[in-house]
Amino acid sequence: MYAFEYQRAGSVAEAASLLAKNPEAKLLAGGQTFIPTLKARLAQPSHVVDIGRLKELAGIEVKGNVVSIGAMTRHAEVAASADVKKAIPALADLAIEIGDQQVRNRGTLGGSVANNDPAADYPSAVLALGATIVTNQREIASGDFFQGMFSTALQDGEIIVRIVFPMPKRAAYSKFHHPASGYAMAGVFVADTANGVRVAVTGAGSSGVFLWKAAEAALTKTFAAASLDGIAVDEGECIADLHAGADYRAHLVGVMAKRAIKKITG
Amino acid sequence: MNKIEFTINGKKVATQVEGRTLLVNLIRDELKLTGTHVGCDTSQCGCCTIHLDGKSVKSCAMLAAQADGANIVTIEGMADGDKLHPVQQAFTECHGLQCGFCTPGMIMTAASILKDHPQPTEEQIVKGLEGNLCRCTGYINIIKSVHRAAELMKA
Numbered sequence: 001m002y003a004f005e006y007q008r009a010g011s012v013a014e015a016a017s018l019l020a021k022n023p024e025a026k027l028l029a030g031g032q033t034f035i036p037t038l039k040a041r042l043a044q045p046s047h048v049v050d051i052g053r054l055k056e057l058a059g060i061e062v063k064g065n066v067v068s069i070g071a072m073t074r075h076a077e078v079a080a081s082a083d084v085k086k087a088i089p090a091l092a093d094l095a096i097e098i099g100d101q102q103v104r105n106r107g108t109l110g111g112s113v114a115n116n117d118p119a120a121d122y123p124s125a126v127l128a129l130g131a132t133i134v135t136n137q138r139e140i141a142s143g144d145f146f147q148g149m150f151s152t153a154l155q156d157g158e159i160i161v162r163i164v165f166p167m168p169k170r171a172a173y174s175k176f177h178h179p180a181s182g183y184a185m186a187g188v189f190v191a192d193t194a195n196g197v198r199v200a201v202t203g204a205g206s207s208g209v210f211l212w213k214a215a216e217a218a219l220t221k222t223f224a225a226a227s228l229d230g231i232a233v234d235e236g237e238c239i240a241d242l243h244a245g246a247d248y249r250a251h252l253v254g255v256m257a258k259r260a261i262k263k264i265t266g
Numbered sequence: 267m268n269k270i271e272f273t274i275n276g277k278k279v280a281t282q283v284e285g286r287t288l289l290v291n292l293i294r295d296e297l298k299l300t301g302t303h304v305g306c307d308t309s310q311c312g313c314c315t316i317h318l319d320g321k322s323v324k325s326c327a328m329l330a331a332q333a334d335g336a337n338i339v340t341i342e343g344m345a346d347g348d349k350l351h352p353v354q355q356a357f358t359e360c361h362g363l364q365c366g367f368c369t370p371g372m373i374m375t376a377a378s379i380l381k382d383h384p385q386p387t388e389e390q391i392v393k394g395l396e397g398n399l400c401r402c403t404g405y406i407n408i409i410k411s412v413h414r415a416a417e418l419m420k421a
């Protein structure tokens with residue numbers, strides 16, 4: 001790891017000011033991606049600003065028809081939350097599938113979403129549920145937030161404060177784990193929402209998480225796994241790497257989508 | 267340098283660390299608690315698992331500075347004097363190890379599984395241990411050990 005100055009911010013405002021002072025500074029949340037990245041010398045920040053323990057960024061709140069989750073809420077807390085299990089059980093189901101026990105005890109919602117790894121789980125829920133990303137500067141709709149692999153609408157110095165998830169009528173997540181890393185080879189979040197059926201795919205798209213429009217249209221007509229027969233994502237848009245070819249990933253997306261729908265329809 | 271204080275295996279420690287010092291390196295190199303192992307150093311294998319404020323975490327994927335104020339337990343803090351922790355006792359009885367390198371991490375994670383699920387199913391054990399790798403592939407006896415530990419803790 002290259003040397004850097006560690007700074008623990010006492011508030012979001014202080015973190016923002018530390019970022020503003022040092023253009024090469026980076027935020028540290030749970031560190032489950034960032035610390036391995038530093039160890040591999042894939043990043044060389046001058047300062048690391050730790051926001052992992054900020055109380056103003058943690059916690060889960062259900063109000064009316066929305067679930068608001070603080071950016072530094074750990075995956076394990078979301079997975080175990082009685083409120084989340086009741087309001088959006090699919091979100092708790094997704095959280096328990098992230099990484100492993102140790103990773104879930106450290107990794108955070110905000111860190112995962114800000115990093116926008118193409119194989120991360122949370123971006124699919126954020127996109128499918130039409131969540132709003134609340135930062136220290138503004139509110140960003142999920143449709144505008146994800147801008148391709150590891151790329152988001154976040155500006156320099158912008159910090160995710162919380163993510164607000166509207167409760168769907170019904171939803172489910174199904175994931176094919178990479179057997180070693182636990183990342184999604186394909187993960188599909190299906191949500192029947194006030195704004196229609198939404199199907200978000202992670203792990204497979206070469207531009208990161210995306211909405212599978214053809215599946216949404218088919219499910220809007222008839223909400224059943226069989227509605228996806230004969231429909232497939234374009235394998236030209238899928239990731240091909242040493243773990244799986246694009247055709248295999250495209251196929252997995254269909255299988256995971258059907259499994260998610262069956263979780264809902266029984 | 268960053269001044270940090272924390273409790274490890276019941277003892278208070280105050281020290282100074284560089285920002286980039288990993289918690290596992292502080293534990294092993296400075297505190298000489300070498301039971302916590304570094305297996306892969308890429309946060310895959312779980313050999314470096316410790317309890318941080320009661321929860322299993324990988325100490326190779328944390329900065330020492332992040333542990334300021336924490337209560338840490340390592341494998342050295344599990345036994346009560348000469349009396350092994352029930353999970354350690356179970357691993358001994360069931361031969362839940364081959365070369366033993368992954369064992370400290372397995373025991374720390376197993377203790378967390380049993381905290382969440384005092385009578386775990388096989389599935390809960392397997393899922394709970396997914397962040398711990400055994401290169402000897404000795405998983406059968408490791409799983410047996412966790413079942414046995416549950417019995418010992420119930421008794």
